[in-house]
Amino acid sequence: MFTAVVRITGAGRLADFRERLRWLLVRDPDAEDYSEHHEGAALEYRFRPKKGIPFPALTEASGNFPELRVEAQWEHDGVRGRAVIENGRLVEEERGEPAAAGVEIVAGDEGRLDLALICERQDAGWLGYAATAERHTYFRYRDGALELVDPSAADDALEEIAFRLVDEWIWYDEEEAQTERARYAQYGYPVRGANLKSEKLALLRRRGERYSTLDPAAGEVREALIAQWLNRA
Structure with a gap:
């Protein structure tokens, strides 16, 4: 790409x-x-x-x-x-x-976006972005510590990483997106704040609702994000 x-x-x-x-x-x-x-x-x-x-x-x-x-x-x-x-x-x-970058995408019931994550190595740490159907965050990870970054405080490097994930995988309710809305209606899925693109839903169905290209070294970043952000909704 x-x-x-x-x-x-x-x-x-x-x-x-x-x-x-x-x-x-x-x-x-x-x-x-x-x-x-x-x-x-x-x-x-x-x-x-x-x-x-x-x-x-x-x-x-x-x-x-x-x-x-x-x-x-x-x-x-x-x-x-x-x-x-x-x-x-x-x-x-x-x-x-x-670039040592990867993504992890998890879909739930009725196509719900349970997690979309992109993680990229930078120097001795990691930069990334994560989103669910209802919320999103930027983050930095270094020396075992996760720093959540409010969207209003994200710098150009974080925004560029997020753009790559969103551009390929996600569409938002605020968009017109007539084709996506029609396909969601056909599937019987509700439209939420953030949604997986319909072509990606087909990919996830073939892969058991989960897709990951994360580097094994990014596993600890993923676990920290789940514990400190995803599970604290």
Whole structure:
């Protein structure tokens, strides 16, 4: 899977940058679908590309707005990377080793999301995100200690990890999601706050309502999260 997040920040003309990038992408025959998000003094673009991140358009737009910083982070088949563009030039680039990340998904009666968990190693610890049908949390784990992070206090690294889990597995009641709602009605399942995507429900049925790709080393993280968060609802 290929996922990417591009953030535009700086004390500059974000609205003008947005229009310029949109103009460039509309005219790019290789451009792919993306979603656009506004977070205070920042723009964020999320991609699930098949061909690649549109770096030529991002670089050209950056050259028109030298006061802004363009930062791209991606994961492609488990390998993570990062690039920063300023004033139309690549100023930073990192390509990492395959990420030690995994997920665990547990479904309950009537397709209820009992647990969705993503956990990724960082340095000597772990970062992650967990959700149920009713609530969610970010977390850090290091030296045997679990730190729960309120969603309002999550940093970019935590949000990027959560985005990867949600983008693949979850849809929310606040979304229009007509196809998902129709399938849930067909199954006779109620729609809750957070819901498993219908295509994933079929996978879970084949696997006995549980799916896990967690690294064995993440087992203690999972146990701490269950004891200190999931079972304390």
